[in-house]
Amino acid sequence: MNRLIAITDHRANIIDQPQPDPALDAIADQLALIRLTSQQRRYPGRAVPKLPSKPAILQILGDVIGLLYPRHFGPEGLAGDAIDTHVRRTLARTRLRLAEQIELEWLLAPDADPDGMAVRALAASDAFLHALPQIRDLHDTDIAAAYRGDPSARSLDEVVFCFPGVAAMLRHRIAHRLGGLGARMIARIMAEYSHALSGIDIHPGAQIGPACFIDHGTGVVIGETAVVGRNVRLYQQVTLGAKRFEDDGEGGLVKGQPRHPVIGDDVVIYAGATILGRIEIGKGAIIGGGVWVTDPVAPGTVVSQARPRLDHP
Template structure:
């Protein structure tokens, strides 16, 4: 039987951890986990999704007369779990000197309380996304099919939650929630992106929406669309400058077809249409269109 020298491997891994912590200026602390758990957050998100849509995303044996009891019981468990994860992030931020030094637990509790109070508004916003998908796809048979089956809707359920966490000062929790959806759908939406109501991603795989994107109402994207940054400014220390607006502004009623790439802090005007497989690095006026140039046209902007 093959044997392994587990003791030496354990020592080697301990040394690697110690070197990493020393290089990052982190002292080893006794106690439990220091960072939020993706596994715990995945369970919490599933609970919140069930509370948002109990008769569609809740347990299969749920009956109408028990809806409110289920929602209350499930939210209580989910929010308690979310608070534990928020405290971990807040404590970590405090250790880094990010401003959370006093009353860490109280501040984390306040963030989770505000998130909980946002859930009815998040549900109403998601209703507009579901309706946009049903109205925008001739293959959709019902709003129930859209909610249960469409990857773009799943991505938006996660994004509406993650964006609120991001706004409240919990960017790590927000990023984990968004990456759960990314792994399931292939749709990568940074939680910092601001997206208006009635947003529809058709098919969805390969869509990328950057952190500082601002997207208006009733916008529709198709698969493999990128709303990204054109360049990344570097500071005097040689590090990337973070937080600058660097992604597109997409105004109301814009349609962007499959494979289009829109880069930089450009504005796509209200009602514009961006054709498939084009590369856009300039503003597009309201009502304008961009398409691949044809031999008889010579240019792509009309």
């Protein structure tokens, strides 16, 4: 046992105090040169700014979810009479932490003016926190839609805890609000974390109305400029994507142009459907599984694949 401890301590010392190695030093020098060149290209003529912290942003996301649903996602063992105190303390902590991350993001801009940036970032953080009741009310409609729309759901608590589409929608509601306040990188970090957790890829720029239910959800993609109306139901592998990307004539892509579908109220889109381009799917339409849609669909229309034909030998 003592010999094992001695070997472990020896290995720890090697890691903590690495011995000179010309080959490794050469690799480190090459990486340093690449890093310096990249930084000079991204931040010409100014000091390299500090980056936002991805772990800090994800901690803020977790704290906000715990604020919105403290009984489900607050600290373990949180007593009912302690919820309000927990919420107030978390609000105060989140206000400052979020403002710090927003300021760091904004300071990355080429024309960033640090004067007054902290004050503006704190104002954006305050605006986000003041929107939390609206986010909670809106997401409650998603929870209710999932409960109504899935016969497997036995309770609202089960929906909150277990449904990936509901989890993805909650994180989208949060990220969308932050993106609208100008914290686009922070919103994107939250959205990509949600994508990794749920398999549902929703760009934070997408506008999604109340009572959206994503059933099963794996492989759903909703693009940046998509607009989804009220009481819409999507199944797994649905894509609301772009048909083409406009270029600026010099090989670059034109950013921010509306290029994703507009989905009307009360639309149902079944598994594997692909809807591309800035087209409108009218109110109450039903898009069948596996279809490919690139033209507008009138209200109340049912779009389906041709029925398979069985030829007997």
